[in-house]
Amino acid sequence: MIKEVHSEDETKSLGLSIGLSLGGGEVIELVGDVGTGKTTLVKGVAVGLGIDEYIQSPSFTINRLYDGRDDIKLSHYDFYRLDNAGIMADELGEEIGSPGVVTIIEWAGVVEGVLPDDRLTIKITSPGETSRKFELSAGGDISRNLLKRIES
Numbered sequence: 001m002i003k004e005v006h007s008e009d010e011t012k013s014l015g016l017s018i019g020l021s022l023g024g025g026e027v028i029e030l031v032g033d034v035g036t037g038k039t040t041l042v043k044g045v046a047v048g049l050g051i052d053e054y055i056q057s058p059s060f061t062i063n064r065l066y067d068g069r070d071d072i073k074l075s076h077y078d079f080y081r082l083d084n085a086g087i088m089a090d091e092l093g094e095e096i097g098s099p100g101v102v103t104i105i106e107w108a109g110v111v112e113g114v115l116p117d118d119r120l121t122i123k124i125t126s127p128g129e130t131s132r133k134f135e136l137s138a139g140g141d142i143s144r145n146l147l148k149r150i151e152s
Ligand SMILES: Nc1ncnc2c1ncn2[C@@H]1O[C@H](COP(=O)(O)OP(=O)(O)OP(=O)(O)O)[C@@H](O)[C@H]1O
Pocket: 005, 006, 007, 008, 009, 011, 032, 033, 034, 035, 036, 037, 038, 039, 040, 041, 057, 080, 106, 129, 130, 131, 132
């Protein structure tokens, strides 16, 4: 699925539709340069999960956990500028696939080894100052089902 948007609000709306489609147990990898809107998208996802807390870039803590609707937890990682994920890689590996947890990762390169094939990969590019192109692709059944719900 490819989606082009032209404002920050439209990016949040796309995030919202993803958030509304989540059931727990999904893994989402966000791929894109600095400032393309990865964290902005997560803000929309959080709204769709019924989270009213402010979503901050988890840069220093690497991971932040939020409680959402229907006992779903949103676990947001950001490995920006880390060349070694250390113990966080193990934590992430253990968390993946836990029922009720939605895992979203920015700058996942350093933890590629622990990511499941079955993840929704969202590639973001920025053709203009406020325009963004999102390419969503699924690597297995869980993420394919998620993608179908997002599309419908
Ligand atoms: N259509 C858009 N969608 C998202 N952000 C946009 C858009 N147009 C402009 N922006 C701006 O781009 C920036 C996106 O910042 P954001 O923190 O979401 O990026 P990021 O991909 O998470 O970056 P980083 O790699 O540093 O974590 C914000 O300053 C936002 O205002």
